[in-house]
Every structure is written in C-alpha cells, then in structure tokens.
Amino acid sequence: MPGGGALPPGTSFPQHLALTMMTGAILQAINGVSLAALLFLLASGFTLTFGLMRVVNMAHGAYYLLGGYVGLSTVRATGSFALAIAAGGAAIVLLGYLVDRFLIRRTGENHLAQVLLTVGVAFVIGDIALKIWGGDSLKVHVPELLRGPMELPGGLVYPAYRFVLIFFSIVVGVLLWVLYRKTQIGAVVRAGVDDREQVSATGINVDRLFVIVSALASFLAGMSGVVGGAFLMLYPGAEWEILVYALVVVIVGGLGSLEGAMIGALIVGLLDAYGRWLLPEFSYFVLFAPMALLLLVRPRGLFGKDI
Amino acid sequence: MGRVGIGLALAAFAVALTLPQFAGPFWMGLVTQMLIFGLLALSVDLLLGQTGLFSLCHASFFAVAAYTTAILQVRYAVPTLLAAPAGLVAGTLLALGFGLAVRTRGVYFILITIALGYIVWGVLHRWSSFTGGDNGVTNVPFPAVGELRIGSHTEYYYFVLAVVIACALVYRVLIASPFGLSLRGIKASETRTRSLGYRTGLHLYAAFVLSGLLASLAGVLYVYYNRFVNPVSASFPISVEATLMAIIGGSGTIAGPFIGSGIILGLRNWVSSFFELYATVMGVVFIATVLWAPDGIVGLVNRLRAARARRKAL
Numbered sequence: 001m002p003g004g005g006a007l008p009p010g011t012s013f014p015q016h017l018a019l020t021m022m023t024g025a026i027l028q029a030i031n032g033v034s035l036a037a038l039l040f041l042l043a044s045g046f047t048l049t050f051g052l053m054r055v056v057n058m059a060h061g062a063y064y065l066l067g068g069y070v071g072l073s074t075v076r077a078t079g080s081f082a083l084a085i086a087a088g089g090a091a092i093v094l095l096g097y098l099v100d101r102f103l104i105r106r107t108g109e110n111h112l113a114q115v116l117l118t119v120g121v122a123f124v125i126g127d128i129a130l131k132i133w134g135g136d137s138l139k140v141h142v143p144e145l146l147r148g149p150m151e152l153p154g155g156l157v158y159p160a161y162r163f164v165l166i167f168f169s170i171v172v173g174v175l176l177w178v179l180y181r182k183t184q185i186g187a188v189v190r191a192g193v194d195d196r197e198q199v200s201a202t203g204i205n206v207d208r209l210f211v212i213v214s215a216l217a218s219f220l221a222g223m224s225g226v227v228g229g230a231f232l233m234l235y236p237g238a239e240w241e242i243l244v245y246a247l248v249v250v251i252v253g254g255l256g257s258l259e260g261a262m263i264g265a266l267i268v269g270l271l272d273a274y275g276r277w278l279l280p281e282f283s284y285f286v287l288f289a290p291m292a293l294l295l296l297v298r299p300r301g302l303f304g305k306d307i
Numbered sequence: 308m309g310r311v312g313i314g315l316a317l318a319a320f321a322v323a324l325t326l327p328q329f330a331g332p333f334w335m336g337l338v339t340q341m342l343i344f345g346l347l348a349l350s351v352d353l354l355l356g357q358t359g360l361f362s363l364c365h366a367s368f369f370a371v372a373a374y375t376t377a378i379l380q381v382r383y384a385v386p387t388l389l390a391a392p393a394g395l396v397a398g399t400l401l402a403l404g405f406g407l408a409v410r411t412r413g414v415y416f417i418l419i420t421i422a423l424g425y426i427v428w429g430v431l432h433r434w435s436s437f438t439g440g441d442n443g444v445t446n447v448p449f450p451a452v453g454e455l456r457i458g459s460h461t462e463y464y465y466f467v468l469a470v471v472i473a474c475a476l477v478y479r480v481l482i483a484s485p486f487g488l489s490l491r492g493i494k495a496s497e498t499r500t501r502s503l504g505y506r507t508g509l510h511l512y513a514a515f516v517l518s519g520l521l522a523s524l525a526g527v528l529y530v531y532y533n534r535f536v537n538p539v540s541a542s543f544p545i546s547v548e549a550t551l552m553a554i555i556g557g558s559g560t561i562a563g564p565f566i567g568s569g570i571i572l573g574l575r576n577w578v579s580s581f582f583e584l585y586a587t588v589m590g591v592v593f594i595a596t597v598l599w600a601p602d603g604i605v606g607l608v609n610r611l612r613a614a615r616a617r618r619k620a621l
Binding site: 050054056103106107111112113115116117119120121122123124126127128130131240244247248250251255280281282283284285287288289291292295296299300 | 355361363407408410411413414415417418419421422423425426428429430432433434435436543547550551554583584586587589590591592593594596597598601
C-alpha cells in the first residue's frame with residue numbers, strides 16, 4: 001500500500017490522499033493566520049512610526065527579540081504570562097525612547113543614516129542578549145489554560161494557544177483601528193502622516209505626539225516578542241528573520257498604512273505557511289517573489305501613499 | 308588626483324608589492340580578504356557614491372557568483388577558465404533581475420533590496436539538496452588555467468592585487484566618462500538630469516547591473532581564497548557591512564571602500580582576539596560612523612585639509 005499506514009475502513013487510497021491534503025490545507029491555513037496575527041502586532045508599530053516620523057527602524061526585530069527574552073525571564077521569575085507581556089512591552093518602551101531620543105533623532109530624515117544606525121543598535125542588542133540568554137533556542141512558557149490541545153470539528157487537533165493569539169491580535173487590531181480612525185489623537189496622527197508642518201503650525205505639539213506613537217510602537221514590538229516567543233523560538237538571529245517578514249508585510253501593505261499592515265500580514269502569513277508546506281526548499285522564494293512582482297506594478301504597495 | 312594622491316597611490320602600490328616579504332601567512336590572508344571585500348564595498352559604492360541609491364542586496368550577487376563557481380569546480384570538475392566566468396555571468400544575471408528595483412527610490416528601494424537579498428539567502432539556506440544547506444560547498448581548489456596554476460596564498464594574493472588594480476583603473480575611467488557624469492547628475496537631482504534629456508531610469512539600471520558584476524567578481528575572488536562558501540556569504544550583515552566599509556572609508560571615492568574594508572576587517576580581527584562582545588563593538592562603529600564621521604576617513608581628511616588651506620589663506 002503506498003504511503004504506509006492503515007487507511008480508515010471504506011476509503012480508497014485517492015480518497016485518503018484527498019483527505020490528508022484537506023487536513024493539511026486547513027492546518028496550514030491556521031498556521032498562516034496565526035503567523036499573520038503575530039506579524040501584524042509587530043508590523044503595525046513599524047508602519048505607524050514610519051508613517052508619522054519617516055523613521056526606518058531596523059532595530060525593530062531586535063526589539064522583538066529582547067522583549068521576548070525579558071518576557072521569558074519574567075515568566076520564569078513570577079510565573080505570570082500577563083506580567084511577562086507587560087514587562088516585555090515596558091522594557092522596550094524605555095529602550096525605544098532612549099534610542100529615539102539620543103540616536104535616531106540626530107539623523108534627521110536621512111534614511112541611509114537611520115538604517116545604518118539602527119542596524120548598529122540591533123547588533124548591540126543582539127550581542128548583549130546573546131551574552132545574557134545564551135545561544136540556545138528558548139520558548140516562553142505559556143500557562144496551562146492557554147496551552148492545551150484543542151479539537152476542531154472534523155477531528156483535527158491543534159494547540160489552543162494559536163487561536164488565543166489570533167483572537168488577541170484581532171482585539172489589538174480593532175483597538176488600534178478605533179484609536180487611529182475614530183479618536184481625536186488618531187486624527188492628529190493621521191494629519192501628521194499627511195503633513196507634519198501643517199499640524200505643527202496649528203499649535204499641536206508634534207514632538208509629544210512622536211513620543212506617544214513611538215512608545216506605542218515599541219510596546220507592540222516588545223509584546224509581540226513575548227507572544228511570538230511562545231510559539232516560535234527565541235534565538236540569536238531571530239531578530240533578522242522576523243524583521244524581514246515584518247518588512248515584507250509593510251512593503252506589501254504600503255508604508256504608513258494600518259489597513260495595509262493587516263492585509264499584508266495575512267498575505268505573508270498564508271504564503272509562508274503554504275510555501276513551507278508545498279515547496280519547503282523554495283519557501284522564501286514563494287514568499288518574496290510575489291512581493292517583488294507586486295512592487296513592479298505598484299511600487300508603493302497596496303495601500304501606500306506617495307512620500 | 309593631485310600630486311599627493313599619486314604619491315600615496317605609488318607608495319601603497321610599493322607596499323602592496325613587497326608585503327609578502329615581511330608579512331606572515333596570517334597577515335597575507337587578512338590583506339587578501341581586505342582587497343576582496345574592498346572590491347565588494349566598491350561595487351556597493353558605485354551605486355551609493357555615484358548615483359545615491361542605497362542597495363542592501365549586494366551580498367546576493369557576491370554569493371551567487373561564489374556558489375556558481377564553487378559548485379561547477381567542485382561537483383562538476385569544470386576548469387577555472389569556465390567556472391569563474393560562469394560565476395560572473397550568474398551574479399550579473401541576478402543583477403539584471405534585481406535591477407528592476409530601480410523603479411523605486413528612497414526608502415522603498417532600501418527595503419526592497421533587503422527583501423530581495425533575503426530571497427537569495429533563503430534559497431541557499433533551504434535548498435540543501437543543491438546548495439549543501441548550511442554546510443555550503445567545500446574543498447574549492449586554487450584557480451588553475453592549463454599548466455598555469457596558483458599554488459600558494461601568496462601567489463593568490465598577487466593575483467587578487469592585479470585584479471583589484473585593474474578594476475580600480477576601469478572604475479576610474481567609468482566614473483570619469485559621460486555615463487559616470489550622468490550618474491552623479493542623477494545623484495544631485497534626478498528631475499534636472501531627466502529634464503536635460505537623459506533616460507535616468509535606464510542609466511540607474513545600467514549602473515545597478517555593472518555594480519552587480521563587480522560584486523560578482525568579488526564573490527569569485529572570495530570563493531577561491533576562502534576555499535568554501537556557505538549561506539552566511541549571502542546574509543544581510545555582509546551587505547550592510549560592505550556599505551559601512553564604503554562610508555567609513557569615504558563614499559564616492561575609489562580608495563575609500565578599500566580603506567574602509569581595511570579598517571573594518573582589521574578592527575574585527577583585532578577586537579575579536581581579546582573581547583568576546585565584538586559584534587557590540589561593530590554595532591558601536593556603525594552608530595559612531597553615522598553620528599560623527601558620515602563622510603568617512605577621506606571626508607575627514609578633506610575637511611582637515613580645507614581647514615588648513617583656509618588658515619593659510621588668512
């Protein structure tokens with residue numbers, strides 16, 4: 001019998017194969033959406049800081065990793081996952097503020113300088129994290145309540161944590177969207193994205209706005225490190241891998257667009273999951289080639305504006 | 308190039324020729340590496356210094372050329388005379404594809420080239436049945452053409468030196484040509500250059516492909532020096548370090564990228580011999596360069612010279 005294992009009674013081999021493919025396709029869809037949930041959390045901060053401040057922060061991946069490590073240590077010390085999320089986020093808010101205030105601000109709007117500078121910052125963070133947490137792959141411990149396997153209709157078993165993550169990311173996404181689209185502070189931020197000088201001229205303190213948005217972005221990055229570190233591993237080098245995914249999300253979605261980050265995250269998450277499943281050796285190609293094609297047609301991404 | 312410049316170049320040449328007389332194998336290896344990575348930095352600077360485009364995917368051309376040559380030599384026993392040019396062709400073909408990124412500018416160009424670079428890294432890393440995965444391709448022999456073969460690292464050093472000097476001369480002709488001038492025109496103001504009737508997109512594309520060819524050449528030289536190649540050679544840090552070398556030495560000049568390569572590789576070798584956190588030191592070098600020496604060593608020297616000239620004039 002091709003394929004080995006026993007078939008359920010009453011099914012022929014092609015039927016069995018079709019069933020396995022179906023199950024696989026569904027599992028990969030969940031994998032893809034849960035990765036998308038994580039990527040959205042990380043990329044939303046990146047895209048907002050770029051939209052408002054025109055800052056390309058290549059240390060965003062390092063923020064993710066460091067936030068994850070801080071969360072990991074917090075769970076080890078206190079056993080509380082919620083506290084870990086808060087601690088991971090808060091640590092990065094503080095670090096992000098210092099990096100913004102003392103380093104990035106001095107580069108003006110020179111993207112080349114920003115990229116080199118923040119790559120340098122990422123090297124430093126990555127190296128120090130390696131020194132503290134070592135070179136092994138580590139996983140943030142998730143409480144029993146969120147972890148257990150979950151049975152889906154149709155007999156599929158899947159870890160519940162990923163559904164929690166998807167739900168969590170949707171909640172954060174909705175909150176961000178409401179904040180961005182429906183509140184006064186969101187209106188000011190959107191105005192700042194469109195024309196910063198004009199906003200400043202109307203008497204709004206743009207600098208304070210920058211600090212708030214940047215703190216929010218840093219918190220999102222640190223927090224995503226904790227929730228991501230619970231199902232992807234944390235290890236030296238993870239900062240660059242996740243950063244590239246986040247970059248593709250914002251490139252596809254359009255820099256500075258929150259909606260773009262949502263759509264981009266879904267596209268990237270699903271392409272990655274199906275690519276790894278169907279063409280494991282070329283999964284990067286499956287992920288990046290459509291992006292390259294899209295950009296040839298629409299260099300600003302799906303929702304991007306001219307900058 | 309002034310009289311001082313020619314003097315310096317001749318002195319550097321004389322030192323380079325006699326170096327194997329008094330430097331041991333370790334130092335010769337390091338200097339060969341400096342020349343090779345200087346060439347890679349020069350290829351990055353053809354875009355950055357001449358056209359103002361900041362590409363972060365040059366490690367891809369470098370690595371694809373290196374892999375192609377290595378796989379042909381090791382697995383198919385293809386002679387150097389075919390394997391090395393095949394590497395150049397492969398890297399340049401990739402540049403022909405990636406060059407489409409010049410449709411974008413500014414931050415989009417930076418981000419897209421990063422993503423393109425990761426495609427190459429990902430394929431080299433994951434397509435292990437062909438590329439050897441993380442182990443890469445090992446046991447690459449020294450280059451040989453018929454009876455003529457390079458038998459030692461010192462001989463190879465002279466070979467690399469000759470190639471680098473030839474490249475520098477060609478590069479000098481290139482940037483002094485009308486084409487080079489148009490590139491600097493685009494750097495100063497693309498709209499103005501376009502309004503003068505230049506097809507700026509095409510010029511940038513040509514510069515990108517030439518720069519990819521130069522990076523491929525560095526890749527082929529590298530694989531024969533290093534004797535093996537793995538996905539690290541295609542990784543983002545290589546691209547960004549090459550950029551840093553160009554900037555720290557002095558972007559827009561020919562000597563700058565080589566000076567920068569010497570500084571970075573020298574520093575890394577020196578620091579890593581006694582300090583564990585050398586990646587931190589490299590990170591600090593990045594930050595310090597951006598904040599305090601954005602024009603690099605050459606810029607710093609020029610600034611000092613200008614200051615002295617002003618004092619003299621007073």
